[in-house]
Amino acid sequence: MRNILLHLHPQRVNESAIRFNRTFGLGGMAALLIFGQIITGILLRFYYTPIPAEAYNSVMFTKTQVLFGQFIRNIHYWSGVFLLLIAFLHFLRVFFTGAYRNERMINWLFGLVLLILVVLLNFTGYLLPWDQLAYWAITVSTNIIGYIPLVGESIRTTIISGNELNANTLRTFFTFHTAVLPLLLILIVFYHFWKVRKAGGVLVPKTQEPPVMVPVMPNLVFKEFIVALVLIAVLFTFSALFNAPLLEKANPSYSLNPTKAPWYFAGLQELLMHFHPLFAAFIIPVGVLAFLAWIPFFKYDTVPDGQWFISEKGKKTSVSTAKFAAIITLSGILFNEYILNFEVLLSPVPAFISNGILPVLILIGFMSAYYKYYLKNFNMKKEELVQAVFVFFIVAFIVLTLVGVFFRGKDMALSFLWNV
Numbered sequence: 001m002r003n004i005l006l007h008l009h010p011q012r013v014n015e016s017a018i019r020f021n022r023t024f025g026l027g028g029m030a031a032l033l034i035f036g037q038i039i040t041g042i043l044l045r046f047y048y049t050p051i052p053a054e055a056y057n058s059v060m061f062t063k064t065q066v067l068f069g070q071f072i073r074n075i076h077y078w079s080g081v082f083l084l085l086i087a088f089l090h091f092l093r094v095f096f097t098g099a100y101r102n103e104r105m106i107n108w109l110f111g112l113v114l115l116i117l118v119v120l121l122n123f124t125g126y127l128l129p130w131d132q133l134a135y136w137a138i139t140v141s142t143n144i145i146g147y148i149p150l151v152g153e154s155i156r157t158t159i160i161s162g163n164e165l166n167a168n169t170l171r172t173f174f175t176f177h178t179a180v181l182p183l184l185l186i187l188i189v190f191y192h193f194w195k196v197r198k199a200g201g202v203l204v205p206k207t208q209e210p211p212v213m214v215p216v217m218p219n220l221v222f223k224e225f226i227v228a229l230v231l232i233a234v235l236f237t238f239s240a241l242f243n244a245p246l247l248e249k250a251n252p253s254y255s256l257n258p259t260k261a262p263w264y265f266a267g268l269q270e271l272l273m274h275f276h277p278l279f280a281a282f283i284i285p286v287g288v289l290a291f292l293a294w295i296p297f298f299k300y301d302t303v304p305d306g307q308w309f310i311s312e313k314g315k316k317t318s319v320s321t322a323k324f325a326a327i328i329t330l331s332g333i334l335f336n337e338y339i340l341n342f343e344v345l346l347s348p349v350p351a352f353i354s355n356g357i358l359p360v361l362i363l364i365g366f367m368s369a370y371y372k373y374y375l376k377n378f379n380m381k382k383e384e385l386v387q388a389v390f391v392f393f394i395v396a397f398i399v400l401t402l403v404g405v406f407f408r409g410k411d412m413a414l415s416f417l418w419n420v
């Protein structure tokens, strides 16, 4: 046991790197959830049949006839959701402690790949029960891919092996979900851990005095054990109280209303309701991903020292940018829904201008006025500016997701009743 632990951790660790409020144990929690996903996934695999005619019944059988089948299915479902949320929080914590530069650059990039893999694992798993929810959520999400210019339609038909979901789609999703993606995830997670050690452990603010080094056992291992127990307790309680969704068997000729994408793509689906597909499904998401990948490569003014939010000024500007992003996103949604729709207003103008270039230019105008004001009044450093742009994107994405998940009702119209 000791040897296994010492493959993961060094003998001694910096005392301030293992304080709970440095990492919140998020990376470790993500690793534990991946492990749990693999175990429960193998158990579910014993009864699951990846054929449209039988998939739904096999899930039903697991739910109703197999000892603890429902519970195992719930754990698998909820730990997938938790994994995505926790990996996202870990990504935020890494960003806000500035741990993405110099020797941590590559790990930031591999971290982004891990986040994408976790999304894809959730996405491919979503189809497997082959119920109405699965069928229609995957149909709308893969339709979004079809909006990518030039190659979108051929990517969509390749992914779903045809024009609509069919037996080959299920087999492809099943193979990715149970073999290709988990394998990639495990390999990259090990590389990720190794890079954390190569970088000298978690980034901590430099102090005048030499760091206090303490033995990893029991100092870190005990904390990890407590975090693991609490996580397992929460996950089991959740799984005992809330069943993983399962509607009636998929019916390709009767769509759900509203037909919503899975919750992690609800923000993208919401964006599609306001921007031309070229922008909503391609230019904006690719632009944001490129920005995230480019974050370590900007030329910054100072060396990162692990301070939360860089500085007091960084914290203040992040809070006010978060408020600005929430207000502008919400008002944009309401304005477009109830007051003015550029596509209708400027109808002879091609939609990619009226509903794409124009609103994007307006948004860029708002953002640059806002950042000019901040640069002038707060004399921000480059890293604080990048942090503010990051906060803007993250908050806008969260608001879009919340609106898409909770406030879209029948026919995808805005509705202020809770619509899950």
Ligand code: HEM
Residues within 6 Å of the ligand: 023, 025, 026, 027, 028, 030, 031, 034, 087, 088, 090, 091, 094, 097, 099, 100, 104, 107, 108, 109, 110, 111, 112, 114, 115, 118, 189, 192, 196, 199, 201, 202, 203
């Ligand atoms: C499945 C997903 C992931 C797992 C299992 C994982 C695991 C871990 C663990 C255990 C650590 C060490 C300490 C800690 O808990 O923070 C760590 C650090 C780190 N992770 Fe992740 N991670 C994942 C996803 C990500 C993502 C999405 C990013 C960012 C894009 C990322 C970037 C980093 C970086 C740069 C470090 C070094 C942080 C530092 O030195 O302070 N990881 N990760």
